Amino acid sequence: xxxxxxxxxxxxxxxxxxxxxxxxxxxxxxxxxxxxxxxxxxxxxxxxxxxxxxxxxxxxxxxxxxxxxxxxxxxxxxxxxxxxxxxxxxxxxxxxxxxxxxxxxxxxxxxxxxxx
Amino acid sequence: xxxxxxxxxxxxxxxxxxxxxxxxxxxxxxxxxxxxxxxxxxxxxxxxxxxxxxxxxxxxxxxxxxxxxxxxxxxxxxxxxxxxxxxxxxxxxxxxxxxxxxxxxxxxxxxxxx
Numbered sequence: 001x002x003x004x005x006x007x008x009x010x011x012x013x014x015x016x017x018x019x020x021x022x023x024x025x026x027x028x029x030x031x032x033x034x035x036x037x038x039x040x041x042x043x044x045x046x047x048x049x050x051x052x053x054x055x056x057x058x059x060x061x062x063x064x065x066x067x068x069x070x071x072x073x074x075x076x077x078x079x080x081x082x083x084x085x086x087x088x089x090x091x092x093x094x095x096x097x098x099x100x101x102x103x104x105x106x107x108x109x110x111x112x113x114x115x116x
Numbered sequence: 117x118x119x120x121x122x123x124x125x126x127x128x129x130x131x132x133x134x135x136x137x138x139x140x141x142x143x144x145x146x147x148x149x150x151x152x153x154x155x156x157x158x159x160x161x162x163x164x165x166x167x168x169x170x171x172x173x174x175x176x177x178x179x180x181x182x183x184x185x186x187x188x189x190x191x192x193x194x195x196x197x198x199x200x201x202x203x204x205x206x207x208x209x210x211x212x213x214x215x216x217x218x219x220x221x222x223x224x225x226x227x228x229x230x
Contacts, residue, residue, distance in 0.1 A: 033216045033217075035218070037221075042223070043204065043223060043224055044221055044222065044223045044224070045206065045208070045221035046221070047218045047219065047220060047221075050217065050218045091159065093159075095214075095215045095216050097214075097216050104149075104161045104172075104174075104215035105161070106158060106159035106160075107158075108158050109158065109159075
């Protein structure tokens, strides 16, 4: 069965610090998709990134970057020069294409607090 | 484009009652998925509808059901409410079928069962 682990329950950093959120996943499928979503205090989940299992290139989008490593089944998310507006709960998620969405699993989330 | 909208935003029901939640997807999106979020269980997938057909279903009892209309709007129904059904119910729309594409979430309906 698929599983997503986010070992860090809560992280607190001071503004301008870099922070990495860890995500480790388990799947037996060869084709799968990984996602990161942000849930700010308002409650609405915001899509950040989607990555398929065949694309191991790291991605950078502004202050955000993602490191996908199949060898360690990890898909970590780094925020550079964090800002107070980055405070939110961040979820990593996994979808197995071969199960066609029947197994879409979110991790438990990491609550990030960025202090001014 | 307008985002995903959900109504009502808050709801209080009594055990044993039933409830219907509504979701309007982003214009042009034909896939609508529903999720339950609780402090204990986190975010759990309920089901997905595409072109008025349920495509996928999570591990929830039959008390949880849904439907999708020809305009892609979706409703979710929970019958015989239990205290454990208290949760934030999130709806998400996607331009394509299946949960392998990015989803856009609504603000949720917070259901409290007393």
